[in-house]
Amino acid sequence: MDAGTELEDHFRRVYAGNVEAILAYAVRRVEQPEDAADVVAEVFLVAWRRSRELPPDDEVRLWLYGVARRVLANHHRGGVRRERLGERLRQRLTAVTGGDPAGEVPERLAVRAALARLPQPDREVLMLTAWEGLQPREVAEVLGVSSAVVRTRLSRARARLRELAGDELTEPGHVLDVMTVPAPEEGR
Structure with a gap:
């Protein structure tokens, strides 16, 4: 078995053994369940990219929680930015359209x-x-x-x-x- 196959197998085991826990972690911390799916996808993308650096199996879940925590922080900051941008766009639309465009x-x-x-x-x-x-x-x-x-x-x-x-x-x-x-x- 070559090194690439070993890394893939290890990643698959890490994913299978931890995806439900990371999903539950994310679901409890976001407003929309769809957002939790995005967070989990991002967490495992980071894990895949850093698969050579993953900690041993008994420590990997804690490492994934740490990654999830940072991904969630980015997600929440992005949400705040999206809300601010949305509000500015709504104000501009109101200013541009003036009254009722019907x-x-x-x-x-x-x-x-x-x-x-x-x-x-x-x-x-x-x-x-x-x-x-x-x-x-x-x-x-x-x-x-x-x-x-x-x-x-x-x-x-x-x-x-x-x-x-x-x-x-x-x-x-x-x-x-x-x-x-x-x-x-x-x-x-």
């Missing part, structure tokens, strides 16, 4: 349906310009084409989008206005 839903649906009917290159140029706020030279860099190609596609795509969106959206520029959601200002 009144714009039919128009937005019409524009999205028209957008979906455009050829993919035209659609991408429009979305990078209107949604991401990129200038033609920036769009050209993203797409790997010249600025002239982008300007041509953009002009053609705007005209085709207005045509596809129909007559009910009659205000000049309105089709693109409905597509555009202003980017929030960065606050530090």
Whole structure:
């Protein structure tokens, strides 16, 4: 039996002998059971990566608990960061949308349906310009084409989008206005 096979066999024994205990440890320390599964997976990934350094069998469970403790600490810190980010994003969405966006839903649906009917290159140029706020030279860099190609596609795509969106959206520029959601200002 070669060294690689021995390491795999040892890891399998460590896993089989300890997975339930580590799972129980994690379940008692997280809010969602799915999170416990992620924690256990991470613990055994660390164990696999460090399989040459695993302590003897009678000490391995304590070592795994230590790894689980650190993984859980990272998980909880990540949860706090995710909550803070989520709250900032919710605040930005509220600031961007202002009030109730329900009144714009039919128009937005019409524009999205028209957008979906455009050829993919035209659609991408429009979305990078209107949604991401990129200038033609920036769009050209993203797409790997010249600025002239982008300007041509953009002009053609705007005209085709207005045509596809129909007559009910009659205000000049309105089709693109409905597509555009202003980017929030960065606050530090």
